[in-house]
Amino acid sequence: MSIEGGDLRYDDGMLRMVLKDVKTIAMVGASMNEMRPSYFAMLYLQGKGFRVLPVNPRYAGQTLLGEVVHADLASLPLVPDMVDIFRKSEDVPPIADEAIRIGAKVLWMQLGVRHDEAAAKAEAAGLKVVMNRCPKIEYGRLFGEIGWLGVNRGMISSKKGQAMQLSKFRARP
Structure with missing residues (x-):
């Protein structure tokens, strides 16, 4: 992580490594x-294979x-x-x-969430820290799900207005 003019900058390789290594969130x-x-x-x-454990005292004991x-x-x-913070x-x-006390490896703060002192403390304890980013967005960006038109919707076409679902296309032998 580097802070340039107050902006947070993260190396794509580091983010990619974090998202490859993390199994539980x-x-x-x-x-x-x-x-x-x-x-x-x-x-x-969850759809990408991560086990996500919800934490919220308001809903404790319920199933999400x-x-x-x-x-x-x-x-x-x-x-x-990883501990992903939506607060x-x-x-x-x-x-x-x-997160430090329980032995998590990564502290991730969602879009709009930033706390430099807590980040420094977590990094000093050996955690990787990401602030003001969304793992969902970063996963899509780094692993090819967000293309130059915005989102890879699984559609192909050679003509304007014509599209075929890739899942239908792949179903053929």
Whole structure:
């Protein structure tokens, strides 16, 4: 990570390595509301093979997208590789402290979330830190799902207005 003029810059190789190495993600601030970004990010990341453990005291004990919601990081059944924070920046320090305490490898703060002091503390404890980024967006960007027209929708066409679903195309022997 480098901070240039207040902007955060991350090496694509580092982000790619983090997303390849991570298998389990604790999503702090996961929401049961299908319209919230955390719900969609959790659904997407699960679809990419990540196990996402939702953390939100409001929903503790309920099931979200097939996973039991936990009250805090300490109550998780395993140590996640990454802690993904969907909370306000001012809420980050105690979450970062808990991520350090449980032995997570990565502390990731979502778009709009940044806390330089908590990041420095986590890095000093050996965690990789990413701020103001979304793992869903970065995964799509780095692993070829977001193309030059925006999103790889699985459509092909040689004529304007004509498209074929790739899944139908692939189904042929």
